[in-house]
Amino acid sequence: MTTQQPYDLAGIGIGPANLSLAALAHTQPGLTAAWYEQRPAFHWHPGLLIEGATLQVPFLADLVTLADPTNPWSFLNYLRHHQRLYPFYLSERFHSPRAEYDDYCRWVSRGLPSLRFGHHVDAVRWDAAQGLFGIDYTRLGPDGEAEAVGRAHARNLAIGIGTAPHIPGPLRPLAERPVVPVIHSADYLDHRERLLAAAHITVIGSGQSGAEVFLDLLRHRPPGRERLHWITRTPAFAPMEYSKLGLEHFTPDYTRYFHALPEQRRDELVARQWQLHKAIDHQTLADIHDELYRHSIGGGWPDVVLTPGVSVRTAGRIGTTQVELHLDHAEQGERSRLVTEAVVMATGYRERPLDPLLAALDPLLHRDAAGRITVDERYRLGLDREVTGSVYVLNAERHTHGVGAPDLGLVAHRSATILNSVTGEERYRLPERSAFTTFGLRPGGGGEETPGGGAAGAGAGAGGQRQGARRVSV
Numbered sequence: 001m002t003t004q005q006p007y008d009l010a011g012i013g014i015g016p017a018n019l020s021l022a023a024l025a026h027t028q029p030g031l032t033a034a035w036y037e038q039r040p041a042f043h044w045h046p047g048l049l050i051e052g053a054t055l056q057v058p059f060l061a062d063l064v065t066l067a068d069p070t071n072p073w074s075f076l077n078y079l080r081h082h083q084r085l086y087p088f089y090l091s092e093r094f095h096s097p098r099a100e101y102d103d104y105c106r107w108v109s110r111g112l113p114s115l116r117f118g119h120h121v122d123a124v125r126w127d128a129a130q131g132l133f134g135i136d137y138t139r140l141g142p143d144g145e146a147e148a149v150g151r152a153h154a155r156n157l158a159i160g161i162g163t164a165p166h167i168p169g170p171l172r173p174l175a176e177r178p179v180v181p182v183i184h185s186a187d188y189l190d191h192r193e194r195l196l197a198a199a200h201i202t203v204i205g206s207g208q209s210g211a212e213v214f215l216d217l218l219r220h221r222p223p224g225r226e227r228l229h230w231i232t233r234t235p236a237f238a239p240m241e242y243s244k245l246g247l248e249h250f251t252p253d254y255t256r257y258f259h260a261l262p263e264q265r266r267d268e269l270v271a272r273q274w275q276l277h278k279a280i281d282h283q284t285l286a287d288i289h290d291e292l293y294r295h296s297i298g299g300g301w302p303d304v305v306l307t308p309g310v311s312v313r314t315a316g317r318i319g320t321t322q323v324e325l326h327l328d329h330a331e332q333g334e335r336s337r338l339v340t341e342a343v344v345m346a347t348g349y350r351e352r353p354l355d356p357l358l359a360a361l362d363p364l365l366h367r368d369a370a371g372r373i374t375v376d377e378r379y380r381l382g383l384d385r386e387v388t389g390s391v392y393v394l395n396a397e398r399h400t401h402g403v404g405a406p407d408l409g410l411v412a413h414r415s416a417t418i419l420n421s422v423t424g425e426e427r428y429r430l431p432e433r434s435a436f437t438t439f440g441l442r443p444g445g446g447g448e449e450t451p452g453g454g455a456a457g458a459g460a461g462a463g464g465q466r467q468g469a470r471r472v473s474v
């Protein structure tokens with residue numbers, strides 16, 4: 001068991017969310033911090049770095065720029081460091097290849113001395129006597145084997161443990177003993193050659209992952225002999241909302257408005273807003289159609305079935321080479337059986353549960369009516385007063401902060417908000433207004449309007465509402 005001096009801030013997990021926090025913290029004088037990550041090095045969704053796939057946000061949504069364009073860990077500085085600024089400038093690309101974003105993040109991760117890779121955090125606890133959090137970790141060897149355990153101490157925590165692939169219940173037994181390839185899209189590239197060799201392939205799910213996997217398979221199967229099924233429970237192969245005003249849902253103004261809404265209203269909204277974060281980007285839909293069209297040149301229809309509105313009820317193995325899926329079509333009320341030789345489950349991700357990490361804090365945690373953690377506007381967990389330190393969450397707050405929680409365009413702003421809170425100073429000056437849309441009729445999306453027309457309380461920064469001179473009583 002090793003011990004160190006207590007840090008001001010300790011981070012758990014190093015995905016883009018905590019990497020952004022580490023990059024913005026790096027330039028802050030007097031702040032001591034360390035981040036722990038179970039993987040041996042940074043890697044961003046490696047199983048889905050399909051050639052040609054791009055980020056769904058402009059390059060300005062890097063780890064730091066939207067909070068501090070002068071920070072040395074910006075994407076533009078990464079290009080400069082690699083002497084690629086001129087090629088980038090001439091390429092006129094706003095949406096970088098996903099592989100380039102991964103490479104950029106790896107460059108940042110190699111430059112930050114506060115990052116500890118190969119460290120799995122097992123538990124955190126609150127030591128009231130010392131006024132510190134204890135962080136218990138296991139140091140892992142190159143093959144993931146446990147090498148040693150240790151404990152660090154910190155005044156504040158930043159938990160950014162991200163999401164894990166979701167495998168629907170009926171498919172779990174098949175995925176656990178995969179004689180026939182039954183894989184999640186998160187592992188697609190590791191299994192691509194095996195999948196392409198299968199006589200028939202089924203892709204399940206029509207988010208961006210399902211669309212990218214289907215397109216890649218289609219491009220590599222011979223016209224007329226594609227033998228591909230693409231089925232999804234979503235009622236349509238739907239486009240992602242990407243209009244300029246629609247994208248204002250991914251601004252600090254909307255986050256603030258959403259946070260101030262009642263819990264039930266927030267839950268209804270997240271369910272209704274699925275086309276803001278699930279669904280498929282327009283270009284991928286166009287590319288799929290183009291590819292299907294190309295496969296039909298010469299007269300025949302491609303040997304492909306695309307059916308929305310279908311869910312997998314049960315599934316089973318047939319011998320050692322096939323899988324059968326029992327399907328339900330919701331609108332028709334029909335059932336059918338599909339025999340296939342390989343399955344890609346592009347069935348999405350779920351937030352990694354915080355409970356195993358926070359078990360020792362459980363009696364001190366505040367919960368909402370549905371039993372979920374509460375998170376204030378500065379991303380702090382609700383904790384009993386006896387805990388004088390703060391636990392910040394990054395990308396575990398969709399229920400309190402809305403659809404922007406996992407979005408890369410908001411990571412820098414969230415990190416800067418957290419650092420201002422940890423230091424108790426305005427180390428990063430954040431914009432008072434970030435959207436042309438005025439969300440809601442009351443200032444600050446829920447704060448009280450003062451006689452002078454300003455906004456009081458948590459929502460005071462939503463400057464857009466201040467200009468709306470007309471007051472409406474409802």
Ligand SMILES: Cc1cc2nc3c(=O)[nH]c(=O)nc-3n(C[C@H](O)[C@H](O)[C@H](O)COP(=O)(O)OP(=O)(O)OC[C@H]3O[C@@H](n4cnc5c(N)ncnc54)[C@H](O)[C@@H]3O)c2cc1C
Pocket residue numbers: 012013014015016017018019036037038039044045048054055056057119120121122160161162163209349352394395406407408409
């Ligand atoms: C394929 C894919 C593409 C995406 N593309 C975009 C996009 O273009 N634009 C966009 O806005 N959003 C995108 N997203 C959504 C989101 O931005 C990403 O999922 C992003 O990776 C989230 O970052 P994160 O840091 O919260 O979590 P993650 O990237 O999941 O990182 C969490 C890290 O925590 C580590 N960890 C977990 N538990 C522990 C523990 N106990 N101890 C130590 N380490 C631990 C994990 O190993 C992991 O490395 C995409 C999501 C996916 C799945």
Ligand SMILES: NC(=O)c1ccc[n+]([C@@H]2O[C@H](COP(=O)([O-])OP(=O)(O)OC[C@H]3O[C@@H](n4cnc5c(N)ncnc54)[C@H](OP(=O)(O)O)[C@@H]3O)[C@@H](O)[C@H]2O)c1
Pocket residue numbers: 048053054055056098168185204205206207208209210212231232233234235277278279310311312346347348349
């Ligand atoms: N290029 C990129 O930047 C890129 C690439 C990949 C992913 N992403 C992002 O990563 C996030 C996750 O995307 P994702 O595509 O992995 O997941 P997703 O958007 O959550 O989509 C999951 C899909 O699986 C379907 N599904 C789930 N269970 C099912 C079942 N039992 N039977 C049939 N269908 C089922 C869902 O249907 P329902 O709608 O009914 O739930 C949905 O169509 C998104 O924000 C996405 O934008 C980005």
